[in-house]
Amino acid sequence: xxxxxxxxxxxxxxxxxxxxxxxxxxxxxxxxxxxxxxxxxxxxxxxxxxxxxxxxxxxxxxxxxxxxxxxxxxxxxxxxxxxxxxxxxxxxxxxxxxxxxxxxxxxxxxxxxxxxxxxxxxxxxxxxxxxxxxxxxxxxxxxxxxxxxxxxxxxxxxxxxxxxxxxxxxxxxxxxxxxxxxxxxxxxxxxxxxxxxxxxxxxxxxxxxxxxxxxxxxxxxxxxxxxxxxxxxxxxxxxxxxxxxxxxxxxxxxxxxxxxxxxxxxxxxxxxxxxxxxxxxxxxxxxxxxxxxxxxxxxxxxxxxxxxxxxxxxxxxxxxxxxxxxxxxxxxxxxxxxxxxxxxxxxxxxxxxxxxxxxxxxxxxxxxxxxxxxxxxxxxxxxxxxxxxxxxxxxxxxxxxxxxxxxxxxxxxxxxxxxxxxxxxxxxxxxxxxxxxxxxxxxxxxxxxxxxxxxxxx
Numbered sequence: 001x002x003x004x005x006x007x008x009x010x011x012x013x014x015x016x017x018x019x020x021x022x023x024x025x026x027x028x029x030x031x032x033x034x035x036x037x038x039x040x041x042x043x044x045x046x047x048x049x050x051x052x053x054x055x056x057x058x059x060x061x062x063x064x065x066x067x068x069x070x071x072x073x074x075x076x077x078x079x080x081x082x083x084x085x086x087x088x089x090x091x092x093x094x095x096x097x098x099x100x101x102x103x104x105x106x107x108x109x110x111x112x113x114x115x116x117x118x119x120x121x122x123x124x125x126x127x128x129x130x131x132x133x134x135x136x137x138x139x140x141x142x143x144x145x146x147x148x149x150x151x152x153x154x155x156x157x158x159x160x161x162x163x164x165x166x167x168x169x170x171x172x173x174x175x176x177x178x179x180x181x182x183x184x185x186x187x188x189x190x191x192x193x194x195x196x197x198x199x200x201x202x203x204x205x206x207x208x209x210x211x212x213x214x215x216x217x218x219x220x221x222x223x224x225x226x227x228x229x230x231x232x233x234x235x236x237x238x239x240x241x242x243x244x245x246x247x248x249x250x251x252x253x254x255x256x257x258x259x260x261x262x263x264x265x266x267x268x269x270x271x272x273x274x275x276x277x278x279x280x281x282x283x284x285x286x287x288x289x290x291x292x293x294x295x296x297x298x299x300x301x302x303x304x305x306x307x308x309x310x311x312x313x314x315x316x317x318x319x320x321x322x323x324x325x326x327x328x329x330x331x332x333x334x335x336x337x338x339x340x341x342x343x344x345x346x347x348x349x350x351x352x353x354x355x356x357x358x359x360x361x362x363x364x365x366x367x368x369x370x371x372x373x374x375x376x377x378x379x380x381x382x383x384x385x386x387x388x389x390x391x392x393x394x395x396x397x398x399x400x401x402x403x404x405x406x407x408x409x410x411x412x413x414x415x416x417x418x419x420x421x422x423x424x425x426x427x428x429x430x431x432x433x434x435x436x437x438x439x440x441x442x443x444x445x446x447x448x449x450x451x452x453x454x455x456x457x458x
Contacts, residue, residue, distance in 0.1 A: 010442035013454035014432035020280065020420035021449035029285040029318060030447065032270050033059035033439045034083070034263030035297075037225040041202045042232045042261050043067045044110035046087040047076070047118050048210050049236060050255030055085040057263045057289050059439040063107040070101050070108060074115070092118060099125035105436060106140045109199065113149060113206040116165050117172055118255075125162045144182050144196040148203045151175040152211055174213030174251050177204050179220055186335045186363050193335040193363045197221050205229055209238050211251035218246050222337055224267065224297030235259040264290025267297050268342045268410070269438060270319065275346035276417050276448070277321040278310055279353065284448070286319045294319075300339045304332050304347065308354065329356035335363040345372045345414040351392045352381050360390045372411035375404040379418055399424045406430030409437045416441075420450055 010016060034057040044067065046053040058064055064085065068078040071087060074094035079086040095115055102108035108127050115122040126139040142163045146156035152175050153168040182200035183192035201221040206229075208215035220226055230247060234240050236259040239250035265288040277284040288294055291314060295302070305312065307330040311322035329351065334344040341364035351358045362369050368388045377383055378400035382393035399422045406412035412433040419426035434441050442452045 010431075010452055010454040011435055011440075013456065015427065015429050015455050016416070016431045016442070017425050017427045017453040017455065018416055018419050018445075019425040019451045020423055021451060023447065023449040027447055027449075029287040030273060030444050031287040032265040032273070032289075033057065034289070035224070035228070035266040036061060036063060036268075036437055038228040038232075039064065039263050040067065040107035041110045041206065041225065041229050042263070043071075043085075043087060043107075044114045045206055045209065045229065045232060045236070045256070046259075047071065047089045047092060047111065047114040048206070048256045049089055049258065051090070051258035052077075052086055052088040053236070053259045053261060055087070055261045055263065056083060057265075058083050058085045059263075059266065061437060061439055062435045063105045066101045066105045067107050067111065070097055070111060073098050073101070089118070095119040095121045095123060097122070097124035102126065103128045109140060109142060109145060110202060110206060112142070112145050112163060112165065113203050116149060116154060116167055117207060117210045120167045120171070121165065123162070123164045126160075141196075144200045145203050147182070148177065148200050149207060151177050151204075152207045152215075170212065171253075172207055172211040172251075174208065174211050174215040174249075175204075176216045176218070178218040179204070180218070183219075183336070184363070186333075186337070189337070191335065191337040192219060192221075193337065195365050197336050198223070198225065201226050202229060205233065205247070205249065208249035208251055209233050209236075209256060210254060212253045213251055215249045215251060216246060217249070220245075220247050223340070224264075224293060228264070228293065228297075232259065232261050235261065262289065264288075264293040264297075266437075267294060267301075268340065268346075270294060270298065271301055271340075271343045271346050272413050272417070272438075274305065274310065274312075274321050275350050275414075276420070278324065278327065278350045279417055279421050281323050281353075283323055284321045286321070288317055288319055291315075291317060291319075300337075301343050304330055304339060308350070310350075327351075327354045329354040329358040331359045331361075333361050333363070334369075341365055341369050342410050344369060345410045346417075348372070348376070348383075348390060348392055349414050349418055352376070352395045352397065354392070354394055357391055357393045360392065362388050362390075369408075369410075371407045372414045375400075375406065375411065375415040376418060378402060378404060379422065381418075397421050399426060404428045406433060409433045413438065413441070416445070420445070425451075425453075
C-alpha cells in the first residue's frame with residue numbers, strides 16, 4: 001500500500017484518516033527540515049540588526065509565517081523563497097505585536113526582548129502554542145520574561161491578557177542573571193529543569209546582545225537552542241564567551257550586523273522518524289543538515305536509544321536507523337539536562353515494543369506532558385500514569401474503536417505514528433497541531449508507504 005488520497009492539502013485540515021503500508025522499492029531517504037526551536041529565537045534576533053539577515057534550511061511551519069507576519073506588520077521586510085528567508089528589520093517602526101499572529105504560536109514571545117531593545121517599547125496580547133503542563137487553554141505565561149527584562153532595567157507588566165514593557169532612558173543595560181532563579185531542581189541529580197528555564201535563558205541572550213555593558217548568564221539552559229543562538233549572535237558580531245556554567249555577552253550597544261544563518265535539522269523530527277522506524281520495525285534513512293550539531297544536540301536521547309538497542313549509523317549528512325534485534329526496556333527522564341520533553345511521547349511509543357515495562361518521567365512541564373496517553377490506551381497500550389511519571393508495559397497495538405484526539409503537537413505526531421502500526425485506517429482529530437512543528441509530514445509519511453486522507457472535521 002503506497003501513495004495518498006489527497007482531497008485537499010493535509011496541512012490545511014485538522015482531521016486525517018491514516019493507514020500504514022509498505023514503502024515503494026525506490027523510496028529514498030527522508031529529509032529532516034530545519035530546527036524549529038533554534039529558528040524561532042534566531043528570527044527574533046534579526047530584529048536587533050541594522051542589516052538584512054539571510055536564513056537557509058528554514059522549515060515551512062506556522063511559527064515561520066507568524067513571526068514573519070509580525071515583523072512585516074511592524075514595518076520590516078520579510079521575503080520567503082522555498083527553504084530560504086530574508087529578514088530586513090531596517091524599516092521597523094512599530095512596537096505592538098498583532099494579537100491575531102501571536103495567539104496561535106509561542107514563538108512571538110522571543111520578539112518581546114528584541115522589539116523592546118530595538119524600539120524602546122513593546123506591547124502584545126497573549127502568546128499561544130500547545131496546551132501542555134499547567135498551560136491549559138494554550139496561553140503561555142510571560143512573567144519570567146518580565147523578570148529577565150527587569151534585570152536589564154526595563155519596566156514591565158505581564159498579565160493574563162497581555163504584556164507590555166519600556167526600556168530605560170539610554171536603552172537596556174548589562175546585567176547578571178542566574179538562571180537557577182527561573183528553574184526547578186531535578187531531585188536525583190541536582191540539575192536545573194522546568195518550564196521557564198529555556199525561555200528565560202534565550203530572553204536573557206536576546207536582551208544582552210544590544211545592551212550597553214556586560215551581561216553574565218549563570219547556569220544557562222544547556223541545549224542546542226541556546227548554544228545555537230549563541231553561534232547566531234556571534235555571526236552577527238556579538239562578543240560572546242561560553243564556559244561551563246556561564247555565558248558572558250559584551251553588549252553591542254547598538255544594532256547588530258548582517259548574518260547568514262543555516263538552521264540544522266530539527267532534533268525532534270529526527271526523534272520522530274527514529275520512533276517510526278522502531279515502532280514499525282522497519283529500517284529508515286534520514287538526510288540531515290548540520291549532522292554534528294544534531295548529534296551533539298541529541299546526546300541524551302542517543303544515550304537512551306543506545307541503551308534500548310536501537311542501531312544508528314551516522315554519515316556525513318545522513319542517519320540510518322536499523323531494526324533492533326531486541327528492544328530493551330529503558331527508563332527515560334525528560335528534564336532540561338536530559339532528554340527533551342518533546343521527545344518523551346515518542347519514547348513512550350517506542351517502549352511499548354520493549355521487552356519489559358519501562359518508566360518515563362517528565363520534570364519539565366508542571367502538570368506533566370502525557371496528553372497522548374488516552375489515545376495510546378484506545379489503541380490497546382497498557383499505560384499507568386501517576387503524577388509526572390508514566391509506566392509503559394509491552395503492548396501490541398490494535399485499531400481504536402473511536403477517533404483519536406490529539407491536544408498538542410507531539411501528541412499528534414505520536415498518535416499518527418502509532419496508528420500507522422495498526423494496519424487499518426484510523427481517524428485522527430487534532431493533526432492541525434502538526435503545522436507548528438513539521439513541514440510536509442504527510443508527504444514524508446506517504447513516501448514511506450502511508451495512505452493519508454485529509455478531511456473536514458464535520
